[in-house]
Amino acid sequence: MTAKIGVVVFPGSNCEHDVVKALGLFGSARVEGELVWHGERSLAGYDAVVLPGGFAHGDYLRPGALARFSPVMEALAKFAADGGPVVGVCNGFQVLTEAGLLPGALQKNRGLRFLCTTVGVEVCTTRTVLTSESVVGAKLSLPINHFEGNFTCDPATLERLQAEDRVVLRYTANPNGSLDDIAGVCNEEGNVVGLMPHPERACDAMTASTDGMGLLESLVVAATRRAAVPV
Amino acid sequence: MKYEVLVEVRLRPGIADPQGATIERALPALGFDGVDDVSVGKAFRLSIEASDETAAQRRAVEMADRLLANPVIEDSTVTVIGVAAAAGNGAAGNAAAGNGAR
Numbered sequence: 001m002t003a004k005i006g007v008v009v010f011p012g013s014n015c016e017h018d019v020v021k022a023l024g025l026f027g028s029a030r031v032e033g034e035l036v037w038h039g040e041r042s043l044a045g046y047d048a049v050v051l052p053g054g055f056a057h058g059d060y061l062r063p064g065a066l067a068r069f070s071p072v073m074e075a076l077a078k079f080a081a082d083g084g085p086v087v088g089v090c091n092g093f094q095v096l097t098e099a100g101l102l103p104g105a106l107q108k109n110r111g112l113r114f115l116c117t118t119v120g121v122e123v124c125t126t127r128t129v130l131t132s133e134s135v136v137g138a139k140l141s142l143p144i145n146h147f148e149g150n151f152t153c154d155p156a157t158l159e160r161l162q163a164e165d166r167v168v169l170r171y172t173a174n175p176n177g178s179l180d181d182i183a184g185v186c187n188e189e190g191n192v193v194g195l196m197p198h199p200e201r202a203c204d205a206m207t208a209s210t211d212g213m214g215l216l217e218s219l220v221v222a223a224t225r226r227a228a229v230p231v
Numbered sequence: 232m233k234y235e236v237l238v239e240v241r242l243r244p245g246i247a248d249p250q251g252a253t254i255e256r257a258l259p260a261l262g263f264d265g266v267d268d269v270s271v272g273k274a275f276r277l278s279i280e281a282s283d284e285t286a287a288q289r290r291a292v293e294m295a296d297r298l299l300a301n302p303v304i305e306d307s308t309v310t311v312i313g314v315a316a317a318a319g320n321g322a323a324g325n326a327a328a329g330n331g332a333r
Contacts, residue, residue: 062301069298098301105303112249152246152304177247 002029003223006036006046008076008092010056010067015089015200019052022200022216031220038070048085048129048223049076051092053145053198063091063106063148064098073099085129085222086192090146093184093194102185102194103161104153106146110177114147118208120172121183121197125165128190129222130199130215140211142197144175149196151178151185161185168193191222233278233315234287240300240307241272275299278315287311 007019016035023033036043038056043049056067067073073095080086080101088096096102109115123131123138153161158180161167169184176196184195199212242248248270255269277294281287288311295307 061298065298065301097303103303105301107247107304108249110247110249112253150247150249154245154303177249 001224001227003031003047003220003227004045005031005033005048005050005219005223006043007033007050007052008036008038008072009052010038010054010070010095012056012058013052013054013091015053015091015198018198019050019089019200022203022212023220025203025213026216026220031223036072038067038072040072041075043072043075043079043084046079046084047227048087048219049079050219051076051086051088051095052200053090053092056091056095059091062094062098064094064096067091067095068098077101080187080192083189083191084226085219087130087219088192088194089198089200090144090149090196093196094148096192096194101192102187103157104151104179104182104185106148106196107150107152107177108148109146109150109175115149115175116143116145117175118143119175119183119197121169122172124167124170125186125190127165128168128186128193128218130184130186130193130195130218131168133218133221134214138214139172140169140214141202141209142199142211143201143208144197145201146176146196149178150176151182151196153179164188166190169195169197232282233280234284235312235315236277236279236287236291237310237312238275238277238291238295238299238307239272239310240275240295240305241270242304243306246304272305273299284311 007016020033094106123134170181174181186193199215202209202212250271251269258266279287291309300307
């Protein structure tokens with residue numbers, strides 16, 4: 001059974017096609033990526049959902065602040081609460097924190113620079129829908145492309161994230177001032193993941209790295225598992 | 232009645248403020264010495280239709296909590312500045328402007 005992954009398009013998203021193309025590399029027999037307009041109120045029929053990178057609603061006010069009120073977000077909250085796999089990449093991560101589906105916030109980078117480079121990250125846990133097929137300690141090379149990627153939260157939240165094994169990825173050399181070198185976090189159940197690096201842009205041999213494939217493989221596995229469960 | 236309201240949003244204590252730090256470092260280069268505690272926030276000016284000042288204040292606080300500020304990293308303060316001069320309200324608006332009310 002082919003798993004169906006919805007890729008949400010907000011006005012201002014710009015990585016949605018990259019995600020669909022990357023998912024295409026897994027073969028149409030396994031998975032199908034499909035764009036979902038942010039005005040949709042239902043996510044029925046999708047086995048996983050990706051919030052892609054970009055500048056949803058122009059990043060006005062704060063990145064993700066307005067996207068949080070897009071009609072699709074109510075359906076997304078229900079989908080996530082029901083255990084559906086949800087991954088937010090870059091701007092998608094910012095949207096998930098603003099929506100309260102992930103803790104913390106993404107602040108302006110230390111040094112106030114827009115960063116467009118390739119960074120090293122380490123997989124810190126395999127209990128999530130984005131890392132289940134990876135191994136703890138795996139070093140990945142992934143592109144980042146953001147101005148507001150400096151993860152922050154209060155000390156109690158950080159302690160909880162660490163104690164509950166919810167730091168998904170850490171930078172090996174912190175590029176943006178992120179608290180505890182955090183590049184990605186997950187919710188308690190591990191089915192909602194947000195990360196600043198772009199795995200979908202590290203899937204083709206034409207690019208510098210194909211390390212993103214391992215992460216997306218985990219997402220495809222999670223979506224396939226959900227597709228197999230009768231609704 | 233329309234009330235003019237100012238909502239100020241700033242980073243909570245303890246949250247790093249790279250913009251404030253950068254400005255603070257730049258000021259001495261222009262000869263402005265002795266400036267500390269520079270912090271950068273946002274200000275929103277709104278005209279709110281409400282029955283009285285308390286109601287206007289309450290609505291603005293709600294807007295700040297739900298949208299204008301991110302409570303994870305930001306605090307907000309709401310100040311009702313006064314009754315908004317109604318645009319196109321003919322004599323009243325003109326008189327206010329003419330009196331140098333602003």
